[in-house]
Amino acid sequence: MPELPEVEVSRLGISPYLVGQQIKSITIRQAQLRWPIPKQLQRLHGATIERVIRRAKYLVIETAQGNAIIHLGMSGSLRIVDLGLTPQLHDHVDLILNNGKILRYHDPRRFGAWLWCEKGSIHTVMAQLGPEPLSDAFNAVDMLVKAKKRVITIKQMIMDNKIVVGVGNIYASESLFAAGLHPATEAKALTLSQWQRLVTEIKEVLHKAIAQGGTTLKDFTQVDGRPGYFAQELQVYGRAGEQCFCCGNTILSQVIAQRNTFFCPHCQQ
């Protein structure tokens, strides 16, 4: 699912309902997510939410008692619903707030996670993460240097969370199309100017996707239940066999590192 834009859209959607609110209680209907939901999460009881931040594809709900970390996995989504709304199948966690709202976590495949992090410490899942793609720490010069040490395609490299976070399978294909680069190109073969183009397009694609409310293929919804509209903007992802909007050639797909990858053989060399 959810790549960086979808997680950021979720953050923007839930923040106004969460920040400053006290958590009345937590209801866990299914604790077996990617990891079992830790008991310490109950320490949110009575806590006031100070901030909701995003790091990579993780959301962090900060309180004076400690932080809850949420990951949406492949099929997770968050909604703000009114108190009393009957939970549906796969609605695994409710954060019940004192403003009559519930933050409701839905995740059919249960690849997502709810974790607990003590105040002032860094959870192991977030300890090894690379730079944020929308920050200046993600830049062409650093990518060029790192690429020289790797035997890997550019698509694998931009999807490596130690190199740069938040770029998943959809936005990797879309960014590579925008940059005119074949996804299977050896990372070490890219020139500085090609890295500049790719870095710029990754930032551009992510910004545009956030502005459109993310991409809904199946499971993802915005906080109010609406889909994300970036699906209408996709140039290559999921379009194998269809015509390139740019040149009319047939879009191809190829498995790279066990992930399906979409590209235009004419526009991407």
Add this chain to the structure above:
DNA sequence: CTAGAGGCCTGCCCGC
């Protein structure tokens, strides 16, 4: 250390 493969889950779509 790196790179590649497997696995976790449910749901959906396709072909028989």
Add this chain to the structure above:
DNA sequence: TGCGGGCAGGCCTCTA
């Protein structure tokens, strides 16, 4: 209509 196979937005863990 029913059923098995394959596939899906992520990422941790194990092996070589």
